[in-house]
Amino acid sequence: MKPSLAAxxxxxxxxxxxxxxxxxxxxxxxxxxATPMLVQDLEIACRELLLEHLDPGEDSVGTRVEIDHLAATLLGMTVELTVSVVETNGRAVVFEFAGTDGIDAICRGRHHRFVVDVAKTAERLAAKAKKAGL
Known part of the structure; x- marks a missing residue:
């Protein structure tokens, strides 16, 4: 992780x-x-911000989402999602987010992500798959 990632x-x-x-x-x-799709879009926005500050071979996974979905956004409307790093603790990163559809504030909350080594994660997952018989 690069030192450029900061609150x-x-x-x-x-x-x-x-x-x-x-x-x-x-x-x-x-x-x-849909709320699940909003959560997915927020996770993607946070991950994309992180990717700008990670080293080759690093990525991140979501570990927690706290969301208030405040208003309905109609099919065809454009939303703006703003994500901000509020805390870093080693490989743990906490974001706050807010969204608007140009008429209403549609969401606010916090999202936690953890920076992982892609190769090591693949090894752990392969070992778990083997234990599970997959």
Missing amino acids: GTTRSSRIVVDRARTIDFMGEQARVY
């Missing part, structure tokens, strides 16, 4: 809410940004 490092992403990101269980008129 205050921020990144914003703009995402169009497409059909795959919406709920479908309340009918076509209620196709809104």
